[in-house]
Amino acid sequence: MDDIDLKIAIMEDHKLEIIRDLKLSIREECKLKEEERTLKREEDLKIKEEERTLKREERKLEIKRILPCINNYVNYLSGQIINKKESPYRLTQADFEKCDTILKDPNYIKLLNGVNYKTGRTIKIKGDVYNIVLKEFNIRGNIPPEDIITINREEYLEKSKAIISEIAEYNSKYKHIIDKYNDAMKIKILACEKYNRDCLEAIEQIKKLTTWDSYIEHHGLRYGIPEIHENIHRKDDCMGVFEYSDIQICDCFACNHHGCCSNPIKQIFKCSVCGVPKDEKITYHM
Numbered sequence: 001m002d003d004i005d006l007k008i009a010i011m012e013d014h015k016l017e018i019i020r021d022l023k024l025s026i027r028e029e030c031k032l033k034e035e036e037r038t039l040k041r042e043e044d045l046k047i048k049e050e051e052r053t054l055k056r057e058e059r060k061l062e063i064k065r066i067l068p069c070i071n072n073y074v075n076y077l078s079g080q081i082i083n084k085k086e087s088p089y090r091l092t093q094a095d096f097e098k099c100d101t102i103l104k105d106p107n108y109i110k111l112l113n114g115v116n117y118k119t120g121r122t123i124k125i126k127g128d129v130y131n132i133v134l135k136e137f138n139i140r141g142n143i144p145p146e147d148i149i150t151i152n153r154e155e156y157l158e159k160s161k162a163i164i165s166e167i168a169e170y171n172s173k174y175k176h177i178i179d180k181y182n183d184a185m186k187i188k189i190l191a192c193e194k195y196n197r198d199c200l201e202a203i204e205q206i207k208k209l210t211t212w213d214s215y216i217e218h219h220g221l222r223y224g225i226p227e228i229h230e231n232i233h234r235k236d237d238c239m240g241v242f243e244y245s246d247i248q249i250c251d252c253f254a255c256n257h258h259g260c261c262s263n264p265i266k267q268i269f270k271c272s273v274c275g276v277p278k279d280e281k282i283t284y285h286m
Contacts, residue, residue, distance in 0.1 A: 102139075111134060111137070
């Protein structure tokens with residue numbers, strides 16, 4: 001019995017050892033698989049990044065067929081220079097004194113009585129001639145003296161002083177902020193103007209290109225002449241002229257039922273050399 005128990009104990013230990021080895025091998029296999037998956041993900045990410053980099057490089061090498069406009073103009077009018085607050089349009093003491101002088105003017109008194117002091121003729125008060133002559137006595141060009149008479153001078157002038165004082169205090173308080181903002185806006189405007197000048201120069205250079213493979217570089221991108229320019233087929237230096245070929249009548253549902261098609265009749269033009277149809281067809285609306 002002792003030998004049997006010993007053999008059973010040895011078999012149990014051997015069995016436990018086998019199970020431990022099996023678990024260890026499973027763990028190592030799982031670890032290896034996880035490392036393989038991680039490596040594969042890193043390789044995939046690296047490949048994707050290389051593909052994106054290649055596409056960016058290809059985009060830089062691609063010749064954009066646009067003329068005569070490069071759509072990269074910057075609108076610098078979105079930001080505007082901030083000016084200091086200015087005093088509003090208000091009457092001064094000098095204006096009131098001038099009004100007093102006009103009220104005592106004999107010519108003005110004659111006009112109020114319906115007499116044109118220039119001709120001595122009687123005119124209709126508030127009539128066309130009266131209003132024309134009255135403008136000569138207006139204060140600051142558009143304020144009649146009779147409107148100024150109704151204003152309380154002392155209150156008006158006191159309010160003007162208060163407004164001017166408030167504006168001066170505002171300008172003094174925010175002067176450094178306004179100056180800093182305006183300096184930044186001036187720099188932005190100058191930069192945008194320079195960029196727009198560069199775009200215009202690039203457009204002029206594109207216009208001077210003579211062959212299909214020629215191009216100019218503008219801000220890291222290549223720009224060349226379009227396939228069709230001034231009714232000439234420029235692709236691969238074909239140089240054929242697009243001539244009238246045929247009329248195409250639309251056969252869509254709208255044309256066959258209620259006649260609301262936007263392009264019922266099209267004139268098709270083809271290149272005189274290679275026969276390629278013109279992309280931009282001339283369309284007549286019915």
